[in-house]
Amino acid sequence: MVGLQHFLTLGAVIFAIGFFGAVTKRNLVVVLMCIELMFNAVNIVVVAMSRYLVPLAMQRAPDSTDAAVAQTLLTGQVFAVFVITVAAAEVALALGIVIAIYRTRRTADTNELKLMSR
């Protein structure tokens, strides 16, 4: 039977793969793609937690049928909404930066871009 731990482990695996790629890849676009992998892993984790765990408001009021208490079950989904929004903004800006760098320096290789090293 699939439970919370399965979803969390899957998220951890995808996060680790994305982290590995983001650190090792030399193409800037591939680095961005790996960062997107990490965002998706986090989204899986927050939505799974929202689905399987009891929010604090419900733990404190186990008898309550109040809508304000019941809706806290979906807090993780709200977090995922904001992660998706921020990821969209991040992709738009980061790809703009990548293309601007490529246009001026004719490369998207992280080993060639060392403006900040002496």
Place this chain on the structure above:
Amino acid sequence: MTPSGLEQSTAFTVIWWVVAAMSVIAATLVVRLKDVLRAALALVGVFISVVFLFFMLNAELLAVAQLLIYGGAISILIIFAVLLTRDVHEGSPSNALQVPAFLLSAGLLAVMTFVINNTDWKLLSAARLAPAAQERAAEVFANSTPWLAGLLMRQFVLPFEVASVLLLAAVIGALALLREE
């Protein structure tokens, strides 16, 4: 408690393992493939399998948003960036950090797995809730979109509005970056 017996069913388990295998294989391909365009297509595979995972977690609105924003907009943006910055002979090489990065991410994965399996999770299925409260929780997950909208528009209305300002700033910033001088 579950809204239905769906999560105990064998079909749910089988579909979960298929989707999980699909997402992990696609994620590995993103990191391993030499051709950047193929890696971008594998990334779309990860996005689509996350859509299935969201549906399995009763997050219908998020599943549709994921399909539209990640499967549609972000993947198109990334593929455009691949096409605009393409170095055919270079592909997707790795830097000299491959071994330490592998050890670091394997260690990270080990720590995360340990924490996941040894935390005392306060599971909804094991919570001692009143029957009426259990019914309420089942109702929230059976019909999650209006409940999510209510939460977003009441408790989280300030971050919701700030997110729109963030998106506007990102669009203006991207335009300013790419404007011809």
